[in-house]
Amino acid sequence: HPRDVRTCETNKHRTGSSGEGTTNRPDNTAFDQQRLPAWQPVLSAGIVIPGFLLVGLAFIGIGVALFVTSRSIQVLEVSAPKGFPPLAVPPTRGGPVFLYYGLSNYFQNVRGYGCLAMTTSSGGTCPRCSPSSSCAPYQYDQNTTIAPCGSVANSMFNDTFTLYQLVNATRKTVPLDGKGIAWWTDYNIKFRNPPEVDGSLAAAFNGTVKPVNWPKPVYDLDPTNPANNGFLNQDFLVWMRTAALPDFWKLYRRITEGEYASGLPAGNYTLEIQYNYPVANFAGRKSVIFSNTSWMGGKNQFLGIAYLVTGSLCVVMSAVMLIVYAKFNSPDEDF
């Protein structure tokens, strides 16, 4: 007979009349007398064994789902890409396919690195560009404000990729979608461009200079799309969301258009890479990754395995406990 909830008998000793000329007598409230009604759960075997079993089974179920899902996600990784690496793409299930670039041994999470001043201040020519001291050493370039300031902006990833499908020895450009790669809130709320001056973004950034390592100023990042310039450049925003760990992927493009929208058709592809970004001097490595996603995000075997292991552990433990209790507990004891 499992018993899981024990209730403390309250007011057991509360006898005797009260309130007969007793001025200093403490109040007889449940709180004062530490007799508040209380629920006294006891983690007994009777509740833990079935609990473990249920949790274990549920976890195994989730684990299986995660594992299967994760296995179904396809990832194609091109390490140390240079020039025109050929790509043999197997048939893909489900799209869209995402194009990531990966960097390893790159400490984007170094303290003082991930700084970007977005303060609003009056005065100066670019009110949104006034840099804070945390941007140092990329705060001023010869006493002119750098926009965007800070080392993270300065070191923005600037390789470019173009994907071609090889159809009958001709290269057919696969359209890459640069929208929706940054967080919606980053693009729409968190980052703002300075108000345009006479309809010109360039004029708004008047009085600032480009970051030292940049080939182009911030208002000219994407010549093809005027709306994708300034601080609201999607690539820039992706870069600004600093990675948690030194080996990371960042989303470069989505392949969402036309015949490629539901996954890359099987076949041969090639990637044209404009190699700008130096990684050799800090022993880093670059890579390009094609991956689709599922409800759980990108491919990640860890979660599925962890759930399966934990679930099995719970089931095993409930079995062990059952045996132990059945063997060693006398029947009259609280179970």
Added chain:
Amino acid sequence: MLRRGLNRLFGGDERRVDSRTVYVGHQPCPSTQAFVPPKFCDNRIVSSKYTVWNFLPKNLFEQFRRIANFYFLIIFLVQVSDRPGDPDHKKIKVGDIVEVLEDETFPCDLILLGSSRDDDTCFVTTASLDGESNHKTHYTVPDLESDLEVLNATIECEQPQPDLYKFVGRMHIHKDGQEPAVRSLGPENLLLKGATLKNTRVVYGVAVYTGMETKMALNYQGKSQKRSVVEKSINGFLLVYLCILLSKALVCTTLKYVWQNQRGQDEPWYNQKTQKEKEFLKMFTDFLSFMVLFNFIIPVSMYVTVEMQKFLGSFFITWDRDFYDREIQEGALVNTSDLNEELGQVEYVFTDKTGTLTQNNMEFIECSIDGFQYKYQDSRTELDGFCVTDGPVSKLQQKAGREELFLRALCLCHTVQVKEAGQGVGFADQVDGVDVASAVEQRGFIASSPDEVALVKGAMKYGFTFLGLESKSMKILNRNNKIEKYELLHVLNFDPVRRRMSVIVRSPDGETLLFCKGADSSIFPRVRQEEVERIRMHVERNATEGYRTLCVAYKRLTDEVFARVDAELREARLALQDREERLVAVYNQVEKGMNLIGATAVEDRLQEEAAETMEALQSAGIKVWVLTGDKMETAKSTCYACRLFQRSTELLELTVRTLEEGGRKRGERLHELLLDYHKRAVQDAPPPKGGVTRSVKAWLNEEYGFIIDGTTLSLLLNASSDVVSSNYRSLFLQICQNCTAVLCCRMAPLQKAQIVKMVKNSKGNPITLSIGDGANDVSMILEAHVGIGIKGKEGRQAVRNSDYAIPKLKHLKKLLLAHGHLYYVRIAHLVQYFFYKNLCFILPQFLYQFFCGYSQQPLYDAAYLTMYNICFTSMPILAYSLLEQHICIEILEVAKNAMLRWGPFLCWTLLGIFQGLLFFFGVHCLFGNSALQDNGQVFGNWSFGTIVFTILVFTVTLKLALDTRHWTWINHFVIWGSLAFYVFFSFFWGGIIWPFLKQQRLYFVFANMLSSVSAWLVIILLILLSLLPDILWAVLPDPHLRGDTRQLI
């Protein structure tokens, strides 16, 4: 203390000599050298913790000993206002002649110069000094002029010293043109401050010690703020965590430079630094930065929470209705809240006897005459009920004769005085018995021992009334309301070695009779054995009940025998040498071959539930010591009554009596006895086994009780050399630790404190508690870890100096076993939990350094770092620490407390480390692919930190929920409320662009996290895995715990 120090500095002259000279009435001495009015301290006594002057520095000092303490204002208000003493008393100077009226207390130590009584004596009671409430006789200095105005005398006496029973002095009386007469002064001439004048209209005395130099004041202890052992544990743990902090910072700094020396790692191009600092300085600043980053591991907020818990928690003691006493209309009082948890860890209880264990109210319970038992039916009219016994009717006549003899013996064999009534109505003239009886009842009796009074009153109940002693004849009003006169020939005084006293009287019919009463052991060998057998059973049974038993015997003396004895006694009395020994020899010779009449049983009424309380404490493993200033016999019978000693208990006695038994030097005998007792109680005792309870021990006859008196104790402590002394001390302690109960009698207040101190500092530093009600207990109350005052009749000094005050002794049980235990469990859990939750809070941050180039990058956002201890996890543990009842409050648990030892601390620390590792690496594995949403977007470092933090907050809160055994609505509210608050706060903090923030790091991070299924799954998984050890621990059968829980109420 300051005052004393100043005295030592400025009044140094007086200190250097061993004696002081007092000019009686400040009359300059004509014959001797120039009169220099000496400086003595004034008659103020400071017994409060603070005075107006030393409050600020002293209190600040106390505050610095602790970090947070916010109620010192209350202490100020309470403490400054209590300064005892009549303002007039403060003006008394040494040398003043003081007049004291009946029932007044002496304002300072006085030498008795004159009394209103004819026999130059006065009676005092020293109840508030040593706990003895009987009347003691003090004598005026012999052969003084009755007119104190013209008295010209100086007193030379020793410097003030704390021993209440010692005083040596000389008085020089100067008369015109004569050599000064010298009188020696002893303790019988000294009236102590704090004692009360009784039965004497007025006395005059000269002040010799005043103020802080009185014996009472010298028996006060120097006070120091008490600190709980928990605080000491906390300090120990803190040290460990400081070491962890330092080593973490060191490891990170070292690794940073090792890592940066690799190619390309130092200052990669993407994170270029402008200025090059000096290498060493840079390392140092790096070290400090790591310290700052990890400093949250030191739970500063714990101190605040602990203080709050103690302060708020102490209200539960004041609020407890079980501590309310109808008689005094008061409940418990908490003077300090620092020691709540200490109540649950007490290992030794030192209790006063008079007024604490007993009500000090002796009552005649029953008697046994010739083997027949008589119990007084509590009704006045039933005087003849006396004869209705279990005896055969035919013997009634003979029995009646024995009964009367017995009652006459009770009426005659004592040294009781009848207290004169205020109106001088000569009652001898009154023949009407009823009137006389009522008059006597109004008058009352005075005796040096309260049980003598009880016996006389007992005889009165059975119809024999002692009317008093008038010109050497004792008058008794018998059953038939006739007055019988007995001529008192000799009194053979009581002494503790003989343990009996006798009187020799001549009856109205001319017979010479000796009546003797005394302890059974001293009477039985001196009477006929067949009489003993009839009575022995009754005596033993009464003694088991805890009554004080006395046996009464008589002897007819023929005229020749009496003549011889009379001559011998007179001769011995006049002897100049060995007077005492010779007297005792004569006494022993006379008190032989007597006839045993019967035995009496007198009860010293115990406090309500005293025995139950003592039993409960003992069965909880607490050792009870009785420290009393009272006589050994009285104290011993109280111990029996309280069931501290049981019949089967073997008593080991180390008193003056046993020391003098062997007839050798006391020192040698002491050594021998100590070794013998040690052998019996310690060496021969089987090693303590876990399951052996007290009853089993008693059955095996392994119980020992130890008795020591003040004289022997000082002999023991002040042995000839330090080596011997410390050896004795350890022997003594070892014996005592193996005894179930220890009785220390004839203790001066300071000796009580000495004992407490000795036990306190013994091996293992056990927690001690002292409980008492009078001023004589103040020093031990202050000395013990926890001092409890009883709100008794003997003033408020004990209550004022105590840490907790309760109305009755019986409340001690709940205070220790219920409140104390709960407080201990609560605070121990609080402390451990705080360290644990900060460890698993900071550990991921430490681990993160390995993945961010040792750059002091925080894992959590600054808001989370700040709010973690203040808002997210503080309220549940505070509620827990106030409300938790891991067992019903009705069920008391045996206090075997070890929750703050290093073992549990290690468990908690390991748990914290396990969880910290799990949090970090679990999320780390998840971030193997940081695309956690189906839109392919990736999560950054702040998402990483937020996931870890969310798991952390939920885990530590749910861990507490698992530990909570007592869920009131408050617990539900704060636990679920805290979690809800965390979620709400995170949405709020991340949902708004805060204008004052330079970087909106957390903008929509939390909401984005919740939109990821994987994040949800990892959070659930890691919370469950972290709590798994706790769940398993809770389910594991725990026989140790179950065995210890016992229902004690």
